[in-house]
Amino acid sequence: MTDKWQAAHDAESRRDVEKNWRDPNAVRAATRFTITVVVVALAVMGAAILWSVASGQEECADASFAVCQSPQRYILAMAPTAIFLAGGVFAFVRAYRVWRAGGAWPIWQGAGWILFVLSTLYLGLSSPALIID
Secondary structure, rough: OHHHHHHHHHHHHHHHHOOOOHHHHHHHHHHHHHHHHHOOOOOOOHHHHHHHHHHOOOOOOOOOOOOOHHHHHHHHHHHHHHHHHHHHHHHHHEEEHHHHHHHOOHHHHHHHHHHHHHHHHHHHHOOOHHHHH
């Protein structure tokens, strides 16, 4: 009984470690998803900047940053970060589901890590917008 279990366990371990990433459909889907999340986050960032510039020119005349009003600053700093994080979580959930189905899960895991790194970078680069008076 233990020999059958050991053989089945060894076969399962080899299948998981093999990492056959040759799944063009998964690569296209993960790439398309990642690009879509990045475009949506950048669109929200651009909308926050345009909203701030269009709403109050006289209040921001002497400010060192174009987005000087409170709601726009918070949206500029936090909304794209939240979009990147939500996209990363979704990509990791998708990686888990693909792994359970026996597919090429590292592709989706890579997409999740890319989105998590982008969220960290964006938050770090946009954090001065939160502290400028």
